[in-house]
Amino acid sequence: MNTHRKAGGTGNPLTALRAATGDVSDRVRDWWADASPWQRWGIYGLVLLLAIVAPHPIIASFMSPYTDWTSLLFNPIGTYVLLAIGLNIVVGHAGLLDLGFVAFYGIGAYTLAYLGTTVGWAFWPTVIMGVFLAAMSGVILGAPTLRLRGDYLAIVTLGFGEIVRITAVNTKALGGARGITPIPHPPNLFGVEFLLDPLPYYYLILAVIVVAVIFSIRLQRSRVGRAWTAIREDEDAAELMGVPTFRFKLLAFAIGAMVGGLAGTVFASKVIFIAPTNFPFILSATILAAVLLGGAGNLPGVIIGAFLIAWLPERFRGFADYRILVFGAALVLMMALRPQGLLPSRQRSAEIKEGTGGMGSLGAEVPRPDTDPDTAAVEVAR
Amino acid sequence: MFNDLTQQFLPSTIGGLTIGAIYALVALGYTMVYGVLRLINFAHSEIFMIGSYASLFVIISVGVTAPLTGIALLGLLILLIVVSAAVAGGSAILLEVVAYRPLRRRGAPRLAALISAIGASLFLQELFALFIIPDVFGRPGRIDTAVPRIVDRDVLFTIGNAQVRTDQVIVLLAAVIVMILLDQLVARTRIGRGIRATAQDPEAAVLMGVNIDTIVRLTFLLGGAMAGVAGVLYAMEFENLRFNIGFILGIKAFTAAVLGGIGNIRGALLGGIALGLIENWGAIFFGSQWKDVIAFVILVVVLLFRPTGILGESLQKARA
């Protein structure tokens, strides 16, 4: 199964390194792809069990010696995972590049905060309203822009993220730069009080993540998911085959925005205080990096990616000064060694080898004698 | 409101032209790389930042203590432009080799290249904040680094109620001259033909004997050099540098490139100037806090009604 690697092993040292780093996670991925549904559900159950016991102090002392582990599990770990699941629908499934995903997160959070403090709505209706408004803004943003090419979409979404943030900063009714406080907590749920202890919030976001994961898997296997794959691989071909590409792209945008908005409402329900500084551009870039690092399109990969990106900087706090430096270098290295991410789906790997499935390939690239042989070898051969 | 308009219109216009010229120079790098590679070179903004610090290094090394005039000023400006363009162009080539070439080699999707670009951008910012600014310039890494004044703020002439200063004229003149040179280079020379051919049809270009790697390297060199010139002008005009000055300016410059028609060199000039003016004119009515929103709304509107930008995308189709 590794014939093409042997061929590529000589000559370019990067190729050798690339093959070496990819090997372990490819095996994991292959095993996962071949596993029976029962094995998969078993693993999901095991992961869930691990997530449930995660806040235990013994785990905490190793995972986070410098800062409170349970709080971290909620934010950034839980929120990043949820955001990554949402962005994965847009980027991983439909292949659209969104550089302003944080806008939906912000809209969700602001809806909860505003309706909860100023209008005095109850908790659950505000959550539904937050998710609804995020989805609506996804449609409003997507309707005119999704007809644009991928790169234009990227810059327009980036602009949208900034517009939302700047509007919040300059709107007195939304608290301006001061933000909104005090945001009400959720009401008691199954006799559990939501106050300042981070533990109930962690289980709340865990429950939301589980629902989002199930939703995302069901979606991917439906007609909608297949349509997205077709669009991602070749939009023109999909259109010719009768897939209403625009409508499906808009749907991906709206659903991604919904999950982003949901993450925002859950986040705001704990933190008491939000301000525009909670929603900077760099958060959009970080979540995007998490999705691609893990392997866009493959849910376990995306979750692992989001977990690592949220957790590593906090685990190595003593290293604080160099966090972003290392993060930046890691992204470059990662893309050079394994652009498909840690745990990509097989299909995505194949697409990436062909140079499709991510806004198409770079320009100015022509197969030449000095090109790595694996570029040409399509993974389907296995 | 009308009084505001008459009072502020001309001064705001001068300010908009000045910053617009800098947007335009930075936009050139985005536009050229995009034209050839179909890649948003996200780290281009850091090439601009490197260029600005290169010019600060020269100013300190030469030991300018008081503002210059005449031949001395012209000589210093040329020296600054040459050195900064070389440093920034070199950095851009290095960036291409490290962050993009491995991806190009294996035909990775553009999404991967974009992430690599974001990574490179963060890395370069932090490299300056943590090491280069403290170690080379002996200043704290995360706050402004002051640039000694090299041009006096004398009023050269006035138009209506707007005073036009020497420094502003220098920024505009230098930007326009450099851009004309680049335009001619791309339109008339062998190198320029290679760039245009590659942008249009890389496979055919290879068959015609164009060395793609050389062309890509040249594209990064030229785009980087333009950002270097922008860095000189920025350092001279605003006199405060910071490790992250490129971030917002880069987004604006990319917006300008799209506005003018990405891949189009003259479009970048037009887009940059237009963006600078629109921002400042919009600020008269809505307040300066809405500048960025105005810029992005204009971008969306232009893309909706004319998706190829004002002048259309035509690095490929530029006159031979």
Add this chain to the structure above:
Amino acid sequence: MSRKRMVVTAAMLAGALALTACGGGGSPSGGGGGGETLKIGFMGDLTGENSGIVIPPRNGAKLAIDEYNATNPAVKLQLVEYDSQGSADQAVPLTQQAIQQDKIVGLVGPAFSGESKAVGPILEQAKIPSISASATNPGLAQNGWKYWHRVVANDADQGPGIVDFLVRAAAPKKAYVISDDQEYSVGLADAAFGAFQAKGVQVERDQFAQAASDYSSTVAKVNAFKPDVIVYGGYYSQAGRLLKQLRDAGVTATFASGDGSLDPQIIQGAGAPAAEGAVLACPCNIPFGATTGALADFTARYKAAVKADPAIYSTEGYDAATLFVDAVKAGNTTAEAINTYVSGAKLDGVSKKIAFKPNGEPDVNAIFIYQVKNGALTLLGQSTEAKLG
């Protein structure tokens, strides 16, 4: 697949981990030795963009704790630093850690208002007293918090303090208020704008984005309005850039700003000629050029320990930590008892005389006025008495 490649992978991963891990380890200072040791936290932006106004109070607090420990007391204190980078998102888990793992009995900080808003309810619930040396948002005192204190006057006092001083010293007819879009900046500008209106001064305002560097549209607005004084709410980076661009465009009006801009960096940023004469107000007392008395003594001790001159909020950080030291000296060892002591304390501090109102505010709202003279910051005196040089 060869085994060799697996080894390469493993080695690379191990290397990467080692590289990342080598920076690990917290940075507690002081403490150790025999007897009981209590922990006092310090929270603020120690490595981020605004660390320039957080490191001096950290140094002040550390000096107070170190001086106390050097007397070999029965109960020693240890200062544990929490680098929130000024972000509420990071401050919350750090606070939980400080309470649950480190079991701090008091907190100097959080340094900024945003993080204070997020962290306040948690400290309140855990009954841990906090004393901020630099959070100046007025709203913080209106939460009914019993464990929260600050040793500086708030922006609602600072804004009018600047305005009162300018009106008295410069008698302006027209004023222009500018800010960037950060919370602190807008708050200060709002307060100044309202105070000018209350004084019957004709006033207009503009605001720009924090990350902007070209202020030409703002400058054009100022030039069209032709004000006599300009008040800028914001931090020194933007203040320096703005002041330079104003003066370059021929604006000669008196430029005034608040504590966020009180840093020598404003002179660097604007250039000495442009910065000359700029007025800066602060609820803080910085011993610039103090030659006699307690301030001179403090300056000497601070210089010996920190190897730098006292800067913004150094004295306030020292006083905040001293309140905790005094509480422990008086035999209080639980957070609750320390809070009771601090809330009722009367300290003849280095910065000023300190006592707290029931809501945690200091009972004197002294605003000090500084001015740039001959390229250096000099203290003119309290806002009620100072005269423009």
